[in-house]
Amino acid sequence: MRRSLLTPALVLGVAIVLAGLNLATPAAGALHVSSYVVSLAGKYLCFAILALALDLVWGYVGILSLGHAAFFALGGYAMGMYLMREIGARGVYANARLPDFMVFLGWHDLPWYWLGFDHFAVAAVMAVLVPAALAFAFGWFAFRARVGGVYLAIITQALTYALMLAFFRNDMGFGGNNGMTDFKDVLGLPLHADATRAALLVITALVLGAVYLAARALVGSRFGKVLVAVRDAEARTRFLGYRPEAYKLVVWVISAAIAGIGGALYVMQVGIINPSEFAPANSIEAVIWVAVGGRGTLWGAVLGAVLVNFAKTWFTAALPEYWLFGLGALFIGVTLLLPKGLAGLFARGPVRRTAPRGAIAEEGAR
């Protein structure tokens, strides 16, 4: 049990230290942590939550989702809608009833699906519920039809792509290409105050820790054992009388909900949410965080998310012209040299055999 507490404790500790140094030390001081670092750390942790969600389905049941960023973004939008309402009359058009972009489109009253979003609680619930509901609807069909492997990966990609196009449309009532931004405060606390930002960082760390422990309990349970069994030999579980589709569906929905939570925290700290969050590239990147960290180990996923994003931050500033080379090389290197990711370096037990060549066709057809 102690080992299981290690990761969350570590994350929380770092978060608190950063927040503390940011607030308690003078801006010029040597120990001072700039609000830039704080918000950056917050962002990384949100991505870590997404990575955890993805690892649950990919690492433990072998469902590769190339559309998980969609659930993340939906959570973000739900929270974004609340933050939008919080702006109230402080928007550009000083319109208390409508968000700026609706005024701009010449709308006169709030669409029904915006009702209730001026309450934080509603938004928070929706941030979990909406992704979960979508995941349920999608998974219900997909897993029943035994769509798997590559096929599932590709239609999840289609899913997020379709959502991206949909949210681009201004008529959707979610701010079109610009999405939602210029948020003022959450629960009356100014979003741009260092204290709030620090608080959000700490809370994100807490949520991440909670999610981590929950996920750990899940995969530790007999349910979790069945998941791994499905990953290793789906047919066998069927002949043992299990219904893999049911297990997949449950974990898929849970995963989507977790992603949603991550998104909700993300939008508060990044201050903008727009359709580009649905871009297939984002989902693929998330998969890569997990791959780099090591699928099938929860802490690996967290590690991967933080490391890759840190690398990205650093690269884009240090060598803006060439960072893509670095990132690309990283992905190739990891998949070639560390099939089990960084976690694989510490993993005990035999390395999982790779299926014999030719299994591809089967994998494809499954």
Add this chain to the structure above:
Amino acid sequence: MLGVGLAAVAAGLRGASGTAVAAPAAAAPDASASIKVGVLHSLSGTMAISETTLKDVMLMLIADQNAKGGLLGRKLEPVVVDPASNWPLFAEKARQLLSVDKAAAVFGCWTSVSRKSVLPVFEELNGILFYPVQYEGQECSRNVFYTGAAPNQQAIPAVDYLMGEGKVQRWVLAGTDYVYPRTTNQILEAYLKLKGVAPADILINYTPFGFSDWQTIVAQIKAFGSAGKKTAVVSTINGDANVPFYKELGNQGIKATDIPVVAFSVGEEELAGMDTKPLVGHLAAWNYFESVDTPENTAFIDGWHKFIKNAKRTTNDPMEAHYIGFNMWVKAVEKAGTIAPDAVIDAMIGVSVPNLSAGYAAMMPNHHLTKPVLIGEIGDDGQFDIVSQTPGLVVAQEWSPYVAETKDLIGDWRKPLSCGAFNVKTSTCGAGGGKHA
């Protein structure tokens, strides 16, 4: 649960920290150190096509300034970052430029959404952003200087030209589905109706980003244009979608003499990516063309070719905007004698520098520029042949007079008013701008 937690933790932390204030962007500059200038343009991803050139032009301008001995006796140091056409990354990088690199001014952004995503950061950290691209207006931040055109500095004169010279009576407003085209079309629609154009003679069409199969839509335009009245297309189609659009125009044999297309986002840079022979005569409205025949422009182009080591590289309107913006910033800093944001922001208003078309650009109290409007026809040499130019300079209308909520607003950052959205009717500072004050 989350909310309660947030409130509690925040309260606790505030107690621990006392009052937390954002450090000004350029805190305590020591006289010897170089002055950092942030360059925030996408060098990868979809927007790299347009933005990379602006990064280069900034490097050139900074190099030139250093050759002239820098600024306030200090060297200028460009800080280039790559926001990778990723909007949240724009915000992150802006924050880095201001709070880590302590950039005295940042030149960057192209798309509206990128500007929107960095805006809160600049206002929070009290930085200075120079935004060089024509945009939809409806914004007037104290921390942003809009060196591109507002809708009235591009669209209206173009339409006037077509009505007059082109005798156009029927209009297709085709755009990419995002805020800039929608605002522009909103304004144009109102304007056209004002001019007595029947609603039946206006066709508005929106397409997604990077739209590449224009067959049906071009055919639709063709059909719309065959109703016996002279028809023109006003295109606010963005970036990637333009090349396939014009190629399809060429294929379906729509010549400028049949249905002229006037574009607001197609400049020399975009033309460089097309075979312009089929496009001869189609128009664009800008505040600058490479073909402008003035000594300043010739000098600028030569300098550019030397710097980029490629005599084929074109210049375009946003480059001129950066040229003007940078020179204005230099002037303002010299005027203020410091790079401290507040001083510079105040000093900026009223500064005027030569533009590249033998005129002067002045920074107005609404943080927008006065600009000439040029109409050019595409020539077979990939350049624009200037066929019309507004007699005087046009002052930007940052707030659309055609949107009920904003028709009474003006931006004026001069003290004592200092308001980005001042309502002249109620003579109150609208909440939208109030926060900037």
Add this chain to the structure above:
Amino acid sequence: MTLLYLDGVSVSFDGFRALNALSLVLEPGEMRAVIGPNGAGKTTMMDVITGKTRPDTGRVVFGEDTDLTRLDEPAIAALGIGRKFQKPTVFESHSVADNLLLALAGDRRARRTLWARETADEDSRIEAILATVRLSPERNRLAAALSHGQKQWLEIGMLLAQDPRLLLVDEPVAGMTDAETEQTAALLRDINRTRSVVVVEHDMAFVRALGVKVTVLHEGAVLSEGSIDHVSEDPRVVEVYLGR
């Protein structure tokens, strides 16, 4: 009363007839060996019984009157039909004990397994099975680390844990040493005391060792049936095996 009754079952994959109006009757408590050359339809027969493949025509009746062709794998498994694959398939990244735990009869529904805790009773049953399949010392090793023969046994053990009425065993001794083969034969006979078993096998020596009724499949239909001696004298069988 019969346990399993295949009635004129036919299956074809784009043109190729894997099963051709196959009929077969299995009595309760019986052990039956099914032999036949490659492509005779042995594995397809298994697939049809366990619901993996839907037959084009024909019925598969289990027990009193359950038509298996209407059910899917988990449902059929729940009825008490266990299957062992040709290639041993166990859960490589689980320990031997966990493999058995997952196989133990019990509520398979997700909402149950979420909260399920391992009971003492389950533990003792696992112990018992481990003993039967001679894997007690391997209890906590990863299945991936087992030898080929051990995996075969573990899989049989999982079938036992399932506590089925009918076992379908596909080539259990493929790749086993003679000693292991011996033990397996004993094991199967042992199992047969309480359950019906169908064994598909190539290894004649093994079939002989089992000493049970033999069905010879050829081109998707029953070619011959009877004791091992009877079928091995049947000229058609000889023709199929030794001819050409």
Add this chain to the structure above:
Amino acid sequence: MRRLACLLIAACLALGLAGAARADDAVAALAAPGFERTRTAVVALGRSGDPRALPVIVALHDGALYVRTDHALFIRAPAGFVDAATGVPAPEVAPNTVKKVRVNNAVREAINDALGALRLFASDPSARIAAAQAVFHAHDPHALAALDQALAKESHPEVREAMVQARAAALLFAPDASTPDRLAAVATLRARGGMDARSLLDQMTGQPPAVAAAAASAVTSIDRTLQLWNLVQGVYYGISLGSILLLAAAGLAITFGVMGVINMAHGEMVMLGAYTTFVVQGLVLAFVPALSAVSVLIAIPAAFAVSGVLGIVIERTLIRWLYGRPLETLLATWGLSLILQQAVRTVFGASNRAVSTPPWMSGEGHLGGLTLTYNRLAIIVFAFLVLAGLMAVLRFTSLGLRMRAVTQNRLMASAMGIRTPRIDALTFGLGSGVAGMAGVALSQIDNVSPNLGQGYIIDCFMVVVFGGVGNLWGTVVGALTLGIANKFLEPVAGAVLGKIVVLVMIILFIQRKPRGLFPLKGRAAEA
């Protein structure tokens, strides 16, 4: 030259020298600045019928008309400047002393109309047809006299028809035309049909009621036929879009469909093909300008080679280590695509590159009311040629035989002495090469930019999955279905919504038929 001469004579016969005086004023007016004046001058010149008009207008059209500070006009001929008014050589004129007479759209339009009227007497029938069509477009009553002249001596049936139609058009706008004439004209236009006839008839308001009514009914009848054709047109657009998808996806059908490799860098292979086209075009222009019209064709094998070889390299260095781990392959190739994009960006620069469309591929042809744009037509043909080639390779070549052997039963194949690694590499090379050829086609209709590939990769996967993995026919049907569906939804639902609907339909379809339209059957697929 001969042609010009006889043309001049004809012109003289037609109109005599009456207009000479007017022409002089007009030429003078040309010299004065201001587009509007230039335009009116061109119109006057066109109507003057003065023999000197044509060369001047032609020169203006070709941008070879220059004006000197003293308002004297000169035509730049290969030999040197020629006085526009007199036609005598003016060697004393130096290029730096004269400025080009500038034109804008209004002037261009006037030029085209004027040239139309003047060329009615050209010796080449096709030129006369073009002229007649120009007059039709201009429908300028002043051209009536010339038209009647031309018709009087015209024997060529098609030319006659064109001229009659032009005459009808002009007549409708002649103030002094009699009602019966107008009615006849309306009938002619109705018979002619088409957009432009419709647009003329649309302007017949304020005419005598009989004419107005006739025009109205003509418009409706034309509209009816147009609607029918629109349907067919929609199908054509669909097929054209489908053929693009087919091209882009054909390569993937090999690498993904046959080999099961999820190649996220597939789009970049296409992109490289497009850039190859750009480079080849440059080289051809530089070294053998004579061939520049066919540089696109030259680019096809080049692109195939470039992408193909790169594909082989990728397979040998990267993919081979990842067989059996398709999901890892996906990640590695994604990384690869990032690298390729940035590499191209570093080499060619971030901005688009211009690939010009050869003359024989630009413009449009008509098939009844159907408009066929040549470059789309070319791409459709190309797509199916590529497909046929691909099938031929798979069916009839020993490579194809080996490929199928390897993909069906690797162990057996290698046991029979097939060098499976080599086959893998070649198969992947083939798929990538085809992608490269797709790039050549795309360079004709889309951006040649580092992001080119990204725009198509998702659609490609959709097509392959929808059609059914490992089945080229499936890919064909998939591509065409998606293309046509898209094009029919676009007008109804709008471009964005249309695409969304298609995507959702695919998602649902995959749920119903997880293995696509034409699934692989048999136990191999069941495993």
